Amino acid sequence: MTGDLDTVLGKAVAILRSFTADDTVLSLAELVRRTGLPKGTLHRVAGDLVAHRLLDRSTGGYRLSGGLFELGMLAAAERTLLELAMPFLQDLYERTHETVHLGVLDDGAVVYIAKIGGHRQARAPSRPGGRMPLHCTAIGKALLAYADPDLQRRVLAGPLERRTPYTVVAPGLLRSQLDGVLENGVAFEREESTLGLLCVSSPALGVDGQTAVAAISVTGPVGRFRPEAHTSAVRTAAQALGSVVARRLR
Structure with missing residues (x-):
């Protein structure tokens, strides 16, 4: 991180990336702690970010601004994908009345582009714009099964983070599950990223198939949801x- 902090842009990015999904407001002192920037430098760069509507000042510190959301919506590929996918996601939700996700592969992780859920939605940690590991999520396995062989080798070489007692951390077992995705067109997660959650996913393949x-x-x-009952619906949508x-x- 030290080299990244040598430029103004690096300092600004370090401040913005200090925020996590659980943060609403971060104090100046907390931002200093998380970034390692001197207080005076951080105050000056944060002021520039406020001027450009990337941060807002609020009682107790700073929070991310709506300007970041506007920039995110200009990301052409993700916006186009979301527009194309939304009718299928909505139809899948109407058929299942369970939480529906759309995710893409980015830098060796799942990035969630959309999440649809009604009053019955599962208490999943996923959120639009959030990231999760490939090896312990159904979407991650669906993407990894069709990923570049180099990425597959890196993931299988580990270490595979154990997020719950059910996380698959044996490379051979994960490889077997990826082969199953190629054969059946669906991937499963059984409390591997979050206790109490089950999931079924299917990849949307590009022009080359x-x-x-x-x-x-x-x-x-768990207890109400049977992922096997939704394999056909999710595969059809994908x-x-x-x-x-x-x-x-x-």
């Missing part, structure tokens, strides 16, 4: 999205 442009999942709680994306790219 060999690369996943995204993956769709349905998530529900295949339909893949077909639409492929036509758009031709």
Whole structure:
């Protein structure tokens, strides 16, 4: 991180990335602690971020501004994908009435692009814009099964983080699950990222039929949700999205 902090841009990014999903407001002192920047420097850069609507000043410190949301919505690929996927996600939600996700592969992790859930939605830690590991999420496995072989080797070489007692941390078992995705078109998670949650996912394949442009999942709680009952629905939604994306790219 030291080299990244040598530039003004590096300092600004360090401040923005100090915020996590659980943070609403961070004090100046906490930002200093998280970034390692001198207090005076941090105060000056944070002031510039406020002027550009990337941070807001509030009682007790700083919070992320709506300007960041506006920039995020300008990310052309993700915006187009979301627009194409939304009808299929909504239809899948109407068919299952369970929490529905859309995720993509980014820098060796799952990034969630959308999350739809009603009053029955599972208490999943996922959120739009959030990241999760590949090896312990159904969407992650669906994406990893069709990922570049180099990325597969890096993930399987580990270490595989154990997030719950049910997380698959044996490379051989994970490899077997990825082979199952290639054979059956669906991936499962059984309390591997979060206790109490089950999930089924399917990849949306691109023009070549060999690369996943995204993956769709349905998530529900242990005791009520049976992921096997939704394999057909989630696979159909993912295949339909893949077909639409492929036509758009031709």
